[in-house]
Amino acid sequence: MPTFRAPRGTRDLLPDERAALGRLMRLGADLAARYGYRPIETPLFEQAAVFERGVGEVTDIVEKELFRLAPRTEEAEAWALRPEPTAGIVRAYVQHGMQTLPQPVKLTTTGPMFRYDRPQAGRYRQFWQFDVEAIGDPGPAVDAEIVELGLRFYAEAGVSGVEVLLNSVGDPACRPAYTALLAAYYRGLAGLLPAAELDRLERNVLRLLDSKDPAMAALNAAAPRITDHLCEACAAHFASVRAHLDALGIAYRVEPGLVRGLDYYTRTAFEFYVSGREGQQQALGGGGRYDGLVELLGGRPTPAIGFGIGLDRTALALAEQGGAAPDDAAPVAVVVGADADDTVARLRVATLLRAAGLRARADLARRKLGRQLEAAGRDGAHFAVILGDGLADGQVQLRDLQAGTQRQVALDDLARELARAEASHRHG
Ligand code: AMP
Numbered sequence: 001m002p003t004f005r006a007p008r009g010t011r012d013l014l015p016d017e018r019a020a021l022g023r024l025m026r027l028g029a030d031l032a033a034r035y036g037y038r039p040i041e042t043p044l045f046e047q048a049a050v051f052e053r054g055v056g057e058v059t060d061i062v063e064k065e066l067f068r069l070a071p072r073t074e075e076a077e078a079w080a081l082r083p084e085p086t087a088g089i090v091r092a093y094v095q096h097g098m099q100t101l102p103q104p105v106k107l108t109t110t111g112p113m114f115r116y117d118r119p120q121a122g123r124y125r126q127f128w129q130f131d132v133e134a135i136g137d138p139g140p141a142v143d144a145e146i147v148e149l150g151l152r153f154y155a156e157a158g159v160s161g162v163e164v165l166l167n168s169v170g171d172p173a174c175r176p177a178y179t180a181l182l183a184a185y186y187r188g189l190a191g192l193l194p195a196a197e198l199d200r201l202e203r204n205v206l207r208l209l210d211s212k213d214p215a216m217a218a219l220n221a222a223a224p225r226i227t228d229h230l231c232e233a234c235a236a237h238f239a240s241v242r243a244h245l246d247a248l249g250i251a252y253r254v255e256p257g258l259v260r261g262l263d264y265y266t267r268t269a270f271e272f273y274v275s276g277r278e279g280q281q282q283a284l285g286g287g288g289r290y291d292g293l294v295e296l297l298g299g300r301p302t303p304a305i306g307f308g309i310g311l312d313r314t315a316l317a318l319a320e321q322g323g324a325a326p327d328d329a330a331p332v333a334v335v336v337g338a339d340a341d342d343t344v345a346r347l348r349v350a351t352l353l354r355a356a357g358l359r360a361r362a363d364l365a366r367r368k369l370g371r372q373l374e375a376a377g378r379d380g381a382h383f384a385v386i387l388g389d390g391l392a393d394g395q396v397q398l399r400d401l402q403a404g405t406q407r408q409v410a411l412d413d414l415a416r417e418l419a420r421a422e423a424s425h426r427h428g
Contacts (some may be wrong), residue, residue, distance in 0.1 A: 006137035009125030014281035017058035032108035054087025058204035091227035094299035103136030133306035144244030168238035174231035225256035285309035330380030356415035
């Protein structure tokens with residue numbers, strides 16, 4: 001047993017896994033740019049109050065899962081690692097007066113999030129999210145655009161069978177009457193409720209609808225549905241979101257139990273699942289409208305919507321479905337030499353190729369040419385550049401390790417020749 005291990009609920013992303021994650025991060029950044037979102041970075045930790053207010057005090061994320069940092073005596077402030085990016089981004093939007101910019105302000109970020117969750121498959125204490133936020137747009141068209149962006153992410157990542165669950169959670173005009181109705185329903189069933197849910201019933205009854213307790217499934221299925229109790233404005237907004245999705249040819253399922261349980265969420269709420277996995281706490285991503293959040297964090301009332309896509313779970317789903325083509329990390333060429341001791345020459349030629357933008361490895365072991373060539377083959381390199389007697393005249397041998405052919409090339413032409421050969425190999 002090694003003495004030290006990665007903390008429980010975290011994992012090292014070894015190069016293959018890191019490459020898979022990197023591919024998803026690049027895809028997210030590229031897609032967000034295509035849709036007009038600009039990158040932003042906020043700190044990995046914030047004042048705990050940003051999350052307590054911004055995520056909601058009566059949520060699992062804040063009640064149980066917030067990674068609080070032990071306070072330092074010289075600071076009165078309580079800090080916590082970010083469990084999700086929206087609260088920090090909205091804090092930055094308010095702090096930097098982004099209300100004065102042309103609206104909406106469309107922001108994106110990708111990075112690690114931290115939740116002190118019970119670790120299990122697909123549930124980690126440090127995980128990655130690709131996140132977009134459109135702040136200052138009341139929708140409903142942007143709601144549909146954001147759902148479509150999420151689905152495009154999975155499609156371009158190569159995950160198949162991703163479904164959208166969609167709902168409207170109303171707004172401060174219609175939700176109070178609905179939550180009163182819901183509370184009355186559950187109070188009538190108080191004898192059947194697990195203790196933790198009884199406690200929540202009085203503090204934030206919506207949370208019962210997304211309870212993880214299996215005992216709640218049947219009770220929740222028979223509960224009053226928010227979609228039957230929306231006010232006129234929310235009902236019209238929801239109908240228009242659906243009409244926009246229909247017009248884009250996007251299939252979705254209305255799921256009245258999807259409430260995402262946070263006070264500041266308004267109207268549109270959605271989650272992405274691989275079909276057949278709904279309700280197993282295995283959402284690949286989720287988001288919604290949060291028209292109340294900017295004001296809650298000290299800004300002017302500002303409508304907004306966003307989503308967070310879990311990249312770890314997306315990578316897991318991809319791997320389960322057979323995976324995407326691995327990133328090609330093999331060098332294009334390995335520089336080997338007949339003079340085992342002349343590491344200077346090999347390093348110099350490899351440096352030249354790297355400066356020209358090529359992936360090159362120099363064999364720096366002082367071993368026979370034959371052994372160097374064997375190692376180049378094991379590396380998956382397409383070419384070996386062999387330094388021998390011709391080097392004094394500026395000539396090297398270029399061997400195609402896959403075809404088994406070899407020819408002489410002037411050192412001055414080497415980078416160009418290799419780039420051309422590599423390009424024709426890739427496209428051929
Ligand atoms: P949430 O804000 O809880 O809806 O999270 C958004 C997405 O992040 C989820 O749909 C998951 O894909 C992912 N996610 C949330 N929590 C975790 C976790 N503990 N481990 C891995 N992925 C997570």
